[in-house]
Amino acid sequence: MIITEEERDAVYKTIFSRRDVRGQFKPDPIPEDVLRRVLQAAHHAPSVGYSQPWDFVVVKSPEVKQRIKDGFNAAHAEAELMFEEGKQGTYRSLKLEGIMESPVGVCITCDSTRNGPVVIGRTAVPEMDQYSSVCAVQNFWLAARAENLGVGWVSIIHNDVLKKALNIPDHIIPIAYLCLGYVSFFHEKPELEKAGWLPRENLDDLIHYDQWKA
Amino acid sequence: MIITEEERDAVYKTIFSRRDVRGQFKPDPIPEDVLRRVLQAAHHAPSVGYSQPWDFVVVKSPEVKQRIKDGFNAAHAEAELMFEEGKQGTYRSLKLEGIMESPVGVCITCDSTRNGPVVIGRTAVPEMDQYSSVCAVQNFWLAARAENLGVGWVSIIHNDVLKKALNIPDHIIPIAYLCLGYVSFFHEKPELEKAGWLPRENLDDLIHYDQWKA
Numbered sequence: 001m002i003i004t005e006e007e008r009d010a011v012y013k014t015i016f017s018r019r020d021v022r023g024q025f026k027p028d029p030i031p032e033d034v035l036r037r038v039l040q041a042a043h044h045a046p047s048v049g050y051s052q053p054w055d056f057v058v059v060k061s062p063e064v065k066q067r068i069k070d071g072f073n074a075a076h077a078e079a080e081l082m083f084e085e086g087k088q089g090t091y092r093s094l095k096l097e098g099i100m101e102s103p104v105g106v107c108i109t110c111d112s113t114r115n116g117p118v119v120i121g122r123t124a125v126p127e128m129d130q131y132s133s134v135c136a137v138q139n140f141w142l143a144a145r146a147e148n149l150g151v152g153w154v155s156i157i158h159n160d161v162l163k164k165a166l167n168i169p170d171h172i173i174p175i176a177y178l179c180l181g182y183v184s185f186f187h188e189k190p191e192l193e194k195a196g197w198l199p200r201e202n203l204d205d206l207i208h209y210d211q212w213k214a
Numbered sequence: 215m216i217i218t219e220e221e222r223d224a225v226y227k228t229i230f231s232r233r234d235v236r237g238q239f240k241p242d243p244i245p246e247d248v249l250r251r252v253l254q255a256a257h258h259a260p261s262v263g264y265s266q267p268w269d270f271v272v273v274k275s276p277e278v279k280q281r282i283k284d285g286f287n288a289a290h291a292e293a294e295l296m297f298e299e300g301k302q303g304t305y306r307s308l309k310l311e312g313i314m315e316s317p318v319g320v321c322i323t324c325d326s327t328r329n330g331p332v333v334i335g336r337t338a339v340p341e342m343d344q345y346s347s348v349c350a351v352q353n354f355w356l357a358a359r360a361e362n363l364g365v366g367w368v369s370i371i372h373n374d375v376l377k378k379a380l381n382i383p384d385h386i387i388p389i390a391y392l393c394l395g396y397v398s399f400f401h402e403k404p405e406l407e408k409a410g411w412l413p414r415e416n417l418d419d420l421i422h423y424d425q426w427k428a
Binding site: 007008018044061169206 | 216224226227228229232251253255257264269272278292293296297298308310329335338349360361362371372380383386390400404406414417420422423424425426
């Protein structure tokens with residue numbers, strides 16, 4: 001199956017305009033068929049040995065969202081103290097999540113026991129099943145962007161708190177809690193770049209040829 | 215920036231027709247501007263706290279490829295013995311890599327010290343920087359597919375062997391070694407599904423609402 005140049009450019013447009021959304025969520029509901037397409041895209045991520053280790057916990061209940069938000073608040077307060085004093089104020093001023101404002105949350109997880117115990121391609125690198133679930137996250141994110149939906153990855157929460165909030169069994173690893181919703185706008189650049197927190201790295205500095213450059 | 219329905223469908227076409235390629239690589243060289251676009255797409259992945267922890271080692275030297283291939287061969291022989299006897303024959307018969315046949319290999323890595331030591335969003339989940347590099351892998355993969363290039367992820371190799379082959383410093387974690395090249399064709403379905411190794415999971419079984427279902 002050939003991808004045309006126009007189709008290719010649509011993929012690049014989606015990749016380059018994807019953002020981590022925190023402050024621009026609108027409450028508008030997401031139609032079920034749209035959410036389904038996004039989850040279907042996530043389910044078509046690559047997985048090690050075709051193990052498909054992901055599950056998707058779709059969160060709409062305000063009570064459940066509040067538990068996630070409480071977990072974020074606790075981890076956020078802890079985090080602030082880890083930054084050097086000069087950066088604590090900036091850190092505090094950043095809006096880092098849209099848990100309550102986004103209409104849907106989706107937790108993507110990893111079940112290392114699925115289709116195991118020996119999985120093709122996981123024999124030398126045990127993290128490969130978690131990496132597979134991360135590929136599902138990125139498919140989800142790009143499919144959402146293609147649907148003009150914003151996604152924000154909430155990583156400032158401890159896994160045990162997230163598991164308790166969603167009743168996730170012990171042997172399952174949460175990989176990402178994603179806020180999903182329509183947005184008032186997408187920022188032109190990543191917010192942390194815009195805020196002067198960090199610049200974009202120069203791609204040439206990151207490319208090595210045949211051997212790592214010193 | 216609005217994504218149109220046509221553009222959205224191009225993204226889905228790319229996501230659903232992406233494959234892990236092992237046996238269909240053609241030796242045709244990849245133009246530098248095409249490779250650059252694919253790397254640029256990888257570089258525009260989301261990263262925790264905008265840390266951009268990835269590097270890209272582009273491998274074209276046959277000698278370096280041979281070292282990777284030797285590493286694969288050793289890890290592959292080890293792996294075979296881990297499967298139950300009934301599956302060892304099938305495992306052996308599967309073609310699992312195209313290291314020598316693909317014109318370019320790209321190792322995507324993770325540098326946890328970049329833009330650190332404290333990174334926004336990594337304070338509760340230390341794996342977040344590795345997950346960022348995996349997002350770069352999936353952007354790379356989809357951009358490549360949009361360029362009608364095949365990608366195969368070689369995970370059957372030990373990280374220390376890969377690091378030695380590419381002279382990667384101690385503190386850098388290899389995330390993926392990817393074979394890249396034009397292909398004779400893309401399989402309609404994942405090869406492990408086609409070979410009857412495993413079926414595709416039913417998406418409905420993987421979706422939970424508000425709480426994990428028992």
